[in-house]
Amino acid sequence: xxxxxxxxxxxxxxxxxxxxxxxxxxxxxxxxxxxxxxxxxxxxxxxxxxxxxxxxxxxxxxxxxxxxxxxxxxxxxxxxxxxxxxxxxxxxxxxxxxxxxxxxxxxxxxxxxxxxxxxxxxxxxxxxxxxxxxxxxxxxxxxxxxxxxxxxxxxxxxxxxxxxxxxxxxxxxxxxxxxxxxxxxxxxxxxxxxxxxxxxxxxxxxxxxxxxxxxxxxxxxxxxxxxxxxxxxxxxxxxxxxxxxxxxxxxxxxxxxxxxxxxxxxxxxxxxxxxxxxxxxxxxxxxxxxxxxxxxxxxxxx
Amino acid sequence: xxxxxxxxxxxxxxxxxxxxxxxxxxxxxxxxxxxxxxxxxxxxxxxxxxxxxxxxxxxxxxxxxxxxxxxxxxxxxxxxxxxxxxxxxxxxxxxxxxxxxxxxxxxxxxxxxxxxxxxxxxxxxxxxxxxxxxxxxxxxxxxxxxxxxxxxxxxxxxxxxxxxxxxxxxxxxxxxxxxxxxxxxxxxxxxxxxxxxxxxxxxxxxxxxxxxxxxxxxxxxxxxxxxxx
Numbered sequence: 134x135x136x137x138x139x140x141x142x143x144x145x146x147x148x149x150x151x152x153x154x155x156x157x158x159x160x161x162x163x164x165x166x167x168x169x170x171x172x173x174x175x176x177x178x179x180x181x182x183x184x185x186x187x188x189x190x191x192x193x194x195x196x197x198x199x200x201x202x203x204x205x206x207x208x209x210x211x212x213x214x215x216x217x218x219x220x221x222x223x224x225x226x227x228x229x230x231x232x233x234x235x236x237x238x239x240x241x242x243x244x245x246x247x248x249x250x251x252x253x254x255x256x257x258x259x260x261x262x263x264x265x266x267x268x269x270x271x272x273x274x275x276x277x278x279x280x281x282x283x284x285x286x287x288x289x290x291x292x293x294x295x296x297x298x299x300x301x302x303x304x305x306x307x308x309x310x311x312x313x314x315x316x317x318x319x320x321x322x323x324x325x326x327x328x329x330x331x332x333x334x335x336x337x338x339x340x341x342x343x344x345x346x347x348x349x350x351x352x353x354x355x356x357x358x359x360x361x362x363x364x365x366x367x368x369x370x371x372x373x374x375x376x377x378x379x380x381x382x383x384x385x386x387x388x389x390x391x392x393x394x395x396x397x398x399x400x401x402x403x404x405x406x407x408x409x410x411x412x413x414x415x416x417x418x419x420x421x422x423x424x425x426x427x428x429x430x431x432x433x434x435x
Numbered sequence: 436x437x438x439x440x441x442x443x444x445x446x447x448x449x450x451x452x453x454x455x456x457x458x459x460x461x462x463x464x465x466x467x468x469x470x471x472x473x474x475x476x477x478x479x480x481x482x483x484x485x486x487x488x489x490x491x492x493x494x495x496x497x498x499x500x501x502x503x504x505x506x507x508x509x510x511x512x513x514x515x516x517x518x519x520x521x522x523x524x525x526x527x528x529x530x531x532x533x534x535x536x537x538x539x540x541x542x543x544x545x546x547x548x549x550x551x552x553x554x555x556x557x558x559x560x561x562x563x564x565x566x567x568x569x570x571x572x573x574x575x576x577x578x579x580x581x582x583x584x585x586x587x588x589x590x591x592x593x594x595x596x597x598x599x600x601x602x603x604x605x606x607x608x609x610x611x612x613x614x615x616x617x618x619x620x621x622x623x624x625x626x627x628x629x630x631x632x633x634x635x636x637x638x639x640x641x642x643x644x645x646x647x648x649x650x651x652x653x654x655x656x657x658x659x660x661x662x663x664x
Contacts, residue, residue, distance in 0.1 A: 387572075388553065388572075388573075389534060389552060389553045389571065392514070392515065392533065392534075394533075407474055407495060407496075407514065408473075408474030408493045408495065408512070408514065409473060409474040409475065409476075409495060410474075411474070412471075412473035412474050412493070413473070418492075422493065422511075422512060422530070423531070424512075424531060424533055424552060426571075427553065427571070427572070
């Protein structure tokens with residue numbers, strides 16, 4: 134069991150409140166996922182030549198006292214990328230100008246224990262073990278701003294309870310996926326992708342789905358085409374919620390084994406595993422509430 | 436008799452259900468209203484008294500489950516397993532219902548004004564279900580007794596491995612399950628559909644429904660079937 138939440142605000146003024154609206158949604162899914170939580174938030178993209186990397190230092194001996202400023206200074210000494218850092222304990226967002234692949238290679242060599250959570254122009258990603266309330270407080274989720282976000286509360290079934298196996302998973306740039314369910318062919322998918330040079334960070338089944346769909350998008354598929362290939366290739370139980378810099382997308386397996394419910398008003402689209410997480414959103418009494426059908430694609434534009 | 440109101444912004448589900456599990460003679464004929472249900476699970480489960488319960492909003496999982504004698508109205512949508520294993524009484528969902536609505540209900544009447552999700556009426560054991568909208572795939576799977584009236588459409592594998600439950604469908608059926616077959620509507624069927632529609636407060640021509648029941652070919656093991664069902 135796991136919990137999924139998603140929120141996309143249509144009214145620009147609500148972007149300032151995105152985090153505040155979402156925290157009760159995430160905490161509402163605690164019973165479905167008490168062991169880890171995470172969230173990807175999408176905001177106004179950086180200039181085309183810039184990137185931001187979300188990084189996690191929980192695997193380093195220093196943990197939340199990691200010397201992020203030292204890492205940034207070392208990076209700026211090694212490469213001309215004008216790196217700047219925004220730190221929150223064991224989490225940092227590194228903003229840089231230039232090739233992110235070069236920076237990632239440098240990071241892997243110089244700071245092998247610093248874990249890369251996400252790359253993109255629009256995405257910031259946070260995830261860690263702990264209850265949703267603890268994780269939300271750790272990273273001050275209530276103050277997050279942006280146009281849309283994807284969140285998850287985890288009750289692990291397919292792999293260990295560790296920060297890197299928490300959701301959302303990311304692949305490529307500005308793409309993330311959260312999953313409620315379990316896949317039956319993640320290793321088959323993985324064996325198909327690895328010869329294409331696609332590297333996996335964990336043994337988690339969700340990572341296979343995330344990397345498969347991002348691979349299809351990178352190969353040029355439009356999102357609906359990629360999702361259709363997902364229906365064909367990914368076997369098992371799933372409700373997937375995905376985020377890109379401009380969209381939220383939701384699909385459920387043909388047996389609708391895992392729940393999802395959507396509430397839509399003129400101001401927002403909110404998605405959760407259960408209505409409990411939507412019950413306290415503004416004007417929810419007048420929202421259009423519906424259950425997404427199995428094997429259908431739902432895409433909402435930010 | 437005065438009505439009792441529980442506001443789930445303040446009261447717990449346990450308080451509601453403990454009240455509803457009181458002595459049947461003290462509950463008989465009373466009106467209980469649950470406001471701000473906020474999608475809570477297990478609302479009004481295991482009620483065993485002729486009490487009226489109004490859930491004023493969206494309910495979570497298993498609302499009205501195991502109901503006996505009570506009339507339970509959900510003025511909103513219902514999550515998974517609404518009225519599952521109902522024994523008698525009535526559960527009326529004014530919005531849509533998620534998966535497994537009325538699963539294994541032994542008796543009583545479940546009315547869903549909107550659509551029902553997948554596996555509606557799975558393993559039905561004698562209850563009646565009337566769905567104003569459409570039902571998802573695998574509905575009435577292994578349904579043993581009771582009746583289902585579907586005013587809209589049905590998904591895949593309707594009535595798969597049916598026993599003696601009878602289904603009436605007004606709209607299109609994406610596919611029938613193994614051993615389910617269309618049969619002629621008899622006068623008794625038309626009359627049954629008319630009565631169920633009336634009980635559900637729905638207005639359709641009973642003659643516009645088709646009857647689906649078991650072909651009973653799966654009742655006995657056929658070693659020559661080569662798993663081709």
